[in-house]
Amino acid sequence: MSLDAAGLYALMPAVYRTRDAVSGGPLQALFKVLALQAGMVEENIQQLYDDEFVETCMPWVIPYIGDLIGYNSIYQIAAGIDSRAEVANTIGYRRRKGTPIALQQVATNVSGRPAVVVEEFRRVITTQSMRLPRPHHVACLNLRCSDVLENLHDTAFDLSSRTVEVRRIAPRLRNIATPDPAPIDIALHGGGRFNVPDIAVHLWRCQPWFVDHAPAFVIDAHRFKFHPIGLDAPLFSLPPTYPAFTHINTRLDVPQPIRRGEFERQLTDFYGPSLMLYADGVVVPVTQIYSANLADRPNGTWCKVAAGKIAIDPELGRIQYAADLTPPQSLRLSYTYGFPAAIGGGPYDRTATLGQEMPTAHPEQAQFFAQVGTAAFPDLASAVAQWNLLPAGSTGIIVLTGFERYAIDLTGANAILLASGSTLAIAAAVPVPSGGARDMVWNNACVTLRGNITVQGLPPPAMPEGETAPPGQLIVNGLWIEGQLVMGGNAAMIQMSDCTLIPGLGAANPGVSPCEPGVVVGNDSTFCMARCISGPIAANVAGSVRVCNSIVDANSPCCVAYAGLDGYSPGADLHIEDSTVIGKVRTRTLQLASNTIFFARLGRHDPWPAALWCSRRQTGCVRFCSLPREAITPRRYECLPPDASSAARFTPSFITLSYGHPAYALLSGVTPIAVWRGADDGSQMGVYHQIQETQAVSNVQIRTPEYLPVMLEAGIFLHPSQPMLRPAPPAFSYYHRAASCCGDDDDDSANLPGIGSNLL
Template identity: 30%
Template sequence: MTPDELYALLPAVHRRRDAEQGGPLRALLTVVAEQAAVVQEDIERLYDNWFIETCDDWVVPYLGDLVGYEILPQIAAALSDDAVRAGGLPAAAVPRRDVADAVVNRRRKGTLALLEDLATAVAGWPARVVEYRRLLSVTQPVRRYTSDGGDARRRLASGTLADVRDAGALARLGGPFDGVARTVEVPRPDSTRRVGRYGVQSVGLHLWRLPTYSVTRAPAYCLDRDRACYLFNVLAVDTPLFTAPVPEPSSFHIADETNVPEPIGRRALADRLYDYYGPRKSLCVWTGPQDADVVGLDRIVVADLSGWRWRPRRGEVVVDPVLGRLMLAPGAAPAHGVRVTYHHAFSGDLGGGEYPRPEPAPDGPAERYRVGPAEDHHSIADAIGRWRAEKRGHEHKAEAIVEITAGEVYEDLTEIRLDPGDRLTVRAADGVRPVVRLTGRRGEDRERALTITGSWRGRRSEATAQLVLDGLLVTGGGVRVRGGVGRLVVRHCTFVPGWALESRGTPLAPGAPSLDIAGSPVRTEIRHSVLGAITVSAHDDAREPNRLEVYDSVLDATREEATALGDPDGGPAQVLLTARRTTVIGAVRARAVELVENCLLAGQVWIDRQDQGSVRFSWLPSESSRTPSRFHCEPEHSGAAAAELRFADTRYGAPDYVRLADDCAEAIRRGGDNGTEPGALHHLFQPQREDNLRTRLAEYTPAGCDPGLFFVT
C-alpha cells in the first residue's frame, strides 16, 4: 500500500491532530509503507523461486538437488563463497535448462540427439554428434546385393572409396561434416596421447565455442573504386564470414552446417547459396540505400578473390566468404556505396556490437539527441553542437545523451568540449554498431585524434565535467583527454589497437596510444572494452595520481615489447591502477596499484610503490616484474609447468583474439579465484562448462561408449 492509502485508514481526528503538529505521523507511515513494500516484494519473489523457470540463479542448485541433479564437488565448493556466487558462476556451472530437463534426459539416455542437447543446455555450445561406426570402410556381404529398398542402397554406398569428382565432400575432409569412409583405428588401450576416433563404438561430439555476431546493413569498405573492390569489414581487414545458426526443427534432429556457427566455405556457399544468402540470413549485399537495392540470388557469384584477379561480368556480384571480400564489374561501383549484412565470430560480448547492452540510469533528467539518417541530426558533431547551444543559461540541460541509431561511419567527430558540471553520454542504440573514423593523412598524427577538452571551475584542481562513451568503434587514431575532465567512462567500446588495420590485420601504428590523458585529473573507468595502449601524464597541480579502473577489458599494445600502460616518455603512468578480469598485451608501468585481480599480463609489470595494493590470481612475468605483494600468481605459484602463456591469436579482428590456446597449461586456464581462466574472458567460465559437460555425457551415455569432445572453434 502507498503512504496515502495507509494514512487514509487513520481516524479523521488523528489525521487532524497530525496536520496541526506538522505531519510526524504521516512521515512515520511513509517509512512503514516503504518497508512493507520491501517485505511484499520479497514474499512475491519467494513464490517465483518455487519454479525453475522464474527462480533466481542461486536457487537453481537447490531445485536441482530435489530431482537428483549432482553438482561437481569443485563447483559446489566455489558456490559456497558469496563473492564467487555473485560473479555469475551459478548460471554457467549449474545451467537452468539442464536442471529443468534432468528427468526428461534420463528417459532419453543413449540417444545421439541427446548429446547435442546436453552440449547446448550444459555448456551453451552448439554441437554436432557423429557416429563414426557408420563411416567405417567395410566389405559388403554378397547377400546385400540382392536386398531391395533404400536401406540396401544406403548400406552399399557407405564405406566406399572417396569420389574425387565430389569437390564438396573433399572440402569437408577432417571436419565435423566429413562423410568420407575411413579404416578402423585401434590405438593402444592405455594410450594417453591419442584416442582412436574411427571405431565400432566411437561417438564424437564436435563443439563450437565461438558465437557469431551480426553486422546489419553496414557500409562495406571500398578498397578500389575504379575496380569496384570492397571488403565486408569496415575496418578494411579480411574477415572470414560465419553462418548465422538456424534452430533445429526438433530435439531429435542431428545438426547440419546451417545449425552451427561454422565458417562459410566457398564450395558450401556456391552449392547452398539459398541457405546462406538473404536479408535475414548469414550474409546479404545491397548496392543502394533502399531495401529494393538488394542483390538477387541470380547475380551472386562465389569465387576466390585472394589476388583480386577475378573479372566480373556486368551485373555480377562476386563474393569470397573465406576472406570477406566483394567485387563488382569495373566501373560499376554504386554512388551510394555498398552495404552488407554478415556474421563474424568472437569469444564473447566485448568491445561493442549489436548484442544487447543495458543502459545505465542517468543521474538526473537528461536531454536526448538522436543521430541517424532518419533522425533530426545526421552527424554526431551536429548533435553535440546543438546541445551546447541549448544549454547556455539552462543548468538543467547540463546532462545530455547523444544516441546513435544507425550503424554508419561518422568522420565528423574530432573534438568534444565540456563545460564545468557537464555530463554527456555518447552511446550507440541497442542493436547498432556505429564507427567513428578519425581521418588524417599519414604522418599528420595531430589530425588523427578525438580530443576531449574540459573547462576548469575555479582553481585548476576542480574538474567536474563527465563523459561516457558507450558502444562506439573508434578507428584511424586515438582519443586524447585534456583539461578539466573529472570522469571518463568507456563502456563496450573498441579503440582499435594500433589505430587502424592493414588488409592482413597488421596495425597501422604499432604501440601508438589509443587513449592519451595529459594535464587532466580524470578518473577513467573502462568496462567490457578493447583498447590499445594508454598513456597518462599528471597535470601540474596534481596532489594525487589519477585513478584508472579497468574491468573485463583488453589493453593491447600490439606486441609484448611495447608499453600498454605508461607515461608518454616511457616512464610509469601517474595513476593508481585497479584492474580486474583484464587481459594486457604489453608492459605495464604505473605509479601505484590498488588491486590487480584475475588478470593476464603478457608483458613486464613495473610498479613504483610496492607498499600499497596487491596482485592476486593473475599471470605475469615473475622474474622481470616488480609489483606489490602477490598471492596465487602464475607462474611462480605452480612452477615451470605454467611458465608459458599462449594465446590462440593476438591479432585484433581474428575470431580467436585473446582466447587462451587449447594447449595452455591447466594452472593458467584455471588460475582465477573461482577456478576459471583469468583475463577478459573470465566471465565465460569455460573450464567449468567443459567439466560439467564431460560429467553429464558420462551420466547419459551407455557403458562402453565414451564420447570424445572435439572443439571446432
C-alpha cells in the same frame, strides 16, 4: 486472498461494529492486521502447492526435487543455463538415453553452446587389399568432392572413413600437479578419435553476431568489404533455432566461418539467412551472386568477375562487381560475424549496462539531446559544438544511429569541452519507430568514427567553502573509434564501455606507428574502460585508470601497452580486472590486478628491468593473474608462474593475437590448464573470464557420461582450438600484425607448442 480486511470486518455483528465506530475503530484496525497475516498464511499455503512442481517451485526447492530423480548439480553459468529447466528435462533426457540427439541436447543445454555429437565408430573401417580395390566402397575417399576434402582436418563434419585408432578418446589418466601445466586439450580428450567405443562431443566457442543494413567499406567503384574499417574478416553462418529433441545438428546449425566451396554449393542456404546485399535500397537477387576467391593478385587487382555478376569471398569478407555492371551509389550489407564474447563495439544489447548511467537512463530529463544525421545535427561536430555552449552542470546525450560511419576531427577548436559537474553521453542506438523523439533502444547499433577525439576539461569554478568542484563526465558507449582519444586541460572523468579503439589506430592512419597509444590521459583525469578493446594507454602519473573485462593490445608482447606519456616513465595508478594485456606495463601503483593475463616479454637489448614494472611494491595486490617471466609487482596471491624457473611451462598460448580474427586473444588448446582454470572462481584468466567457458565445458564433462551407452566413452573438442600460424599477409589485412618490437621478429613464438618453445 479469500477475505480482505473489509470482508472479515463485515462478518462481525452490527452491534459490535457500531460500538467500534463510536470508539474510533480500534477493532477495525485489528482486523486489518489479522487480514494481513491471514494473507501471508494463505500465500504460503498456495506456494506449498506450487513447490510440488519444478516449473513453479521456489529456487531453494529445485535441488530437493532434483534429488528425487537422481539429479547431480552442475555449474551455474552466465549463458542462461538454469537448473530448473534441466531438472524439468531430466526425464526427457533419460527416455532418450544413449541416443545422439539426447547427448547433443544435454551438451547444448548445460553449456549454452552449439554442440555436435559424432559416433566415431561409424567411420571405422578395415584396410582394403590393393589386390582387390573397390573404388565405390564407402571406405574410398572421393577426391573430386571438395566438400569431403574441406572437412578432413579434425572437423565435426568429416565424412571420411578411418582405420581403427587404439588411443583413447577420453581424457587420459595422469597425475595432476598443482598448478597444472598440462595443455587444455589433455583435460578434454585423449589422442584417439576413431575407435569402436569413441564418442566425440564438439563445442563451438564463437558466437554469431548479426549486423543489419550497415554501409559497405568502399575500396573503389567496383570493390567493397564487409568489415567496417576495411579488414579482411570471414563471414559466419547464422544458425536457425529448433525445438528440443527434434533435430540433429548439421553444418548449417553451428556458427563457423563460411568457406568458398560451401558458399558456392549451398548459396541459398547462406545468402539470405546469413548475409544480404542492398544496392541503392534494393535487395540484390541471389541469381547475381556467386562465390569467388578475391585475394590480392600481384598487380593489386582481385579477380575478373563474370559479366553481370557480383562476386563474394566469404573467407575474406570481400565483394566485387563485374566490370559491365554499374556500381551502386549506396551499397548496404547485412551479414554475420563471429566473436567469443560481447566486448568491444557490436550489435549486442547494451541496455542492462548503459541504462544505469545518467543521462541515458532517463533521456527525457537531459537538458541537451542531439541525434546525429538529422537536419539539426548533420554530423557529430555540430552536436559537440552545440554542447560546448551549455553552462556547467548540464546533462546531454548525443545519439549516433545504426551502423553508420563518420569521418570526424574533434581536436583543437572542435574538441569536446567538459565543464564542472556536466555529464555528456555519446552512444550508438536505434530510435523506437513509434516512440517519441528521445525514445531509443541501445541495441543493434555500432557506429564507426574515423578520426581523433580530444576531451578538454574546463577550469572548475571557485566554491564558497573552498571544497573541490566535481569534474565533468563523458560517457562513450557502442562505438568503434579508428583514431586516438586524448584527454587534456583540467581533470575530467571518462567512462568508455562496449567500445573498440582500433589497436594500431587502423588503416586510416598508415603513417602512424602501430604501437602508438590509442588513449592518452595527459592530465589528472580518471579513465575507466569496461568491455572494450583498445590499443596502448599512455597515462599521466597524476591520473588514474581502471580497466575491466577489456583487451589492451600493443600489437606485440614487447611493445609498451601501458606507461607514462613518454612511453617509459610510470603510468597512472592502475586498477585492472578480468582483462588481457598484450605488451609491457609500467605503472606507479598497481592498486589491484585480478584474473588478468599480462602477456609480455622483454625484447632484445630492452632497457626495462621487467615486462611488468610497478614503481611502488609496498601497496597494491596482484591476485589470480598470469604474469610475464620478468615482473616487479606488489604482493601476489595464487598467480602464475609460481616461480621464475617454471615460467615457460605456464605461459598462455592464444589462437591468434591478430585483431580482426574471430578468435582474437582466445586461449588455445595448448594453454596450460592452470591458466584456463586459474581465476578466483575456477574459470579462465583474461578477458574471456566473463563467458565462463571453463564451467560450461565442465558441465558437459559431468553430464555426458550419464547419457552414454554402456562401455562407450567421450571426449570434448573445442572449435577453434589450435594456434594459428601467421602467413605472409598484405598490409593491414585480416592476418596482419605490426612489425615486432622484440628485435627478433618472433612475436608468435609463444603460440608454438612444445617444451622450450618460449625460449626461442
